[in-house]
Amino acid sequence: YPEHLWMKPAAAYHFPLDGAPVSIGLYGEGHINTTYLVTTTSGKRYILQKIKDTVFDVPPLMENIERVIRLAQKNAKKQADETGKMQIGSLNLIDDLDGCSYYRDETGYYRVYDYVEGTICLQAPESNDDFYQSAAAFGAFQKLMQNFPVEELHESIPDFHNTVNRYRIFRETVSRDPLGRAAGVSEEIRFALDREKGAGELCRLRQNGTLPLRVTHNDTKLNNVLLDEKTRKARCVIDLDTVMPGLAAYDFGDAIRFGAATAAEDERNLSRMTLDLERFRIFTRGYLEYGPDFSEKEIETFPLGAIIMTLECGVRFLTDYLDGDRYFAIRRDGQNLDRARTQFKLVSEMEKHLDEMRRIVREEEDRRNSQKR
Ligand code: ADP
Ligand code: MG
Ligand code: MG
Incomplete structure (x- = not known):
């Protein structure tokens, strides 16, 4: 068995838990970290995570998370005081016995969160309401992060949404063609290259200051939101590893890429892959209702964000296919190519529906503005 399936991490004993651990078991369906549920003699529960340190530089990453959580807790309290009702809240991180937000031993890096009960x-x-709730959660997260000094945030994965750079790597991989796979996918390569110029648009708008830098989550999937088990309303956003400076259009776009797609990322029957405009509308609504006062320009880039995030993702899958599947794990041959194809199919669908996406965003913006008045 792999180590993590039988090892009960001793790290749990290095955090000031309420009571002694009585059980430590693997928990959840996360793909990045190794997550354990810890129950103590007092009955209190915690999430213990072994952080994936092959992907992340842990100390700066944890500094990001500490600061994000501190501000989220402060602003959530303020918003609750102002409105007199509980808003979407935040995770709580527990420092280790030495007062550090993570603990390191010879097996790796660990952190502990309070288990968010009742979720x-x-x-x-x-x-659709579950999807709406995820939009509300990520919008609210954006609002909680409004006054964060974003230039002080570390880039936990450098150039994460630097689409221009992603394309540079793609072209370099095509010309290197280490496995001779390029000839078989010339159509897909063409599809990507035809769109290279437009794909750099968000990068340009970020660089020339047209769009404000925000604290972005960068993994805006429903499985990174905890919902109240009774009301099914969003309680908080989790999985803050990829929190970085970025654009609202990244978080919005990636949520649409994943959540408003009608087929799985590796679906082989491409006719199944289209854009669900109803889902698109629902996410837009929740994101705008719970989000900060995004600028007109920012809101205008949301449909573009959906296209660029999807295209960038497809380009990364195709690059990895050409490069011999070294980054994205595959369970069958050609899976990364299938993934690239679904993303490109979705890009085509989004291009076809661009006017509708724009109209929906405008309608939802008007709707929000009239509610505020
Ligand atoms: P990964 O990066 O591996 O996806 P996550 O931080 O998303 O790691 O955690 C994996 C899973 O653990 C989540 O999908 C969720 O089910 C559960 N989880 C994480 N943190 C908490 C928490 N504080 N309370 C309750 N469940 C949690
Ligand atoms: Mg997760
Ligand atoms: Mg994660």
């Missing part, structure tokens, strides 16, 4: 975590929405 559920869904892998896929069971209704």
Whole structure:
């Protein structure tokens, strides 16, 4: 068995838990970290995570998370005081016995969160309202981060949404063609290259200051939101590893890429892959209702964000296919190519529906503005 399936991490004993651990078991369906549920003699529960340190430089990453959580807790309290009702809240991180936000031993890096009781975590929405709640959660997260000094945030994955750079790597991989796979996918390569110029638009708007830098989550999937098990309303956003400076259009776009797609990322029957405009509308609504006062320009870039995030993702899958599947794990041959194809199909669908996406965003913006008045 792999180590993590039988090892009960001793790290749990290095955090000031309420009571002694009575059970430590693997928990959840996360793919990045190794997550354990810890129950103590007092009955209190905690989430213990072994942080994936092969992908992340842990100390700066944890500094990001500490600061994000501190501000989220402060602003959530302020918003609750102002409105007199509980808003979407934040995770609580527990420092280790030395007062550090993570503990390191010879097996790796660990952190502990309070387990958020009375919540559920869904892998896929069971209704439109579940999807709406994820939009509310990520919008609210954006609002909680409004006055964060974003230039002080570390880039936990450098150039994460630097689409221009992603394309540079793509072209370099095409010309290197280490496995001779390029000839078989010339159509896909063409599709990507035809769109290279437009794909750099968000980068340009970020660089020339047209769009404000925000604290972005960068993994805006429903399974990174905890919903109240009774009311099914969003309680908080989790999985803050990829929190970085970025654009609202990244978080919005990636949520649409994943959540408003009608087929799985590796679906082989491409006719199944289209854009669900109803889902698109629902996410837009929740994101605008719960989000900060995004600028007109920012809101205008949301449909573009959906296209660029999807295109960038497809380009990354195709790059990895050409490069011999070294980054994205595959369970069958050609899976990364299938993934690239679904993303490109979705890009085509989004291009076809661009006017509708724009109209929906405008309608939802008007709707929000009239509610505020
Ligand atoms: P990964 O990066 O591996 O996806 P996550 O931080 O998303 O890691 O955690 C994995 C799973 O653990 C989540 O999908 C959720 O089910 C559960 N989880 C994480 N943190 C908490 C928490 N504080 N309270 C309750 N459940 C949690
Ligand atoms: Mg997760
Ligand atoms: Mg994660």
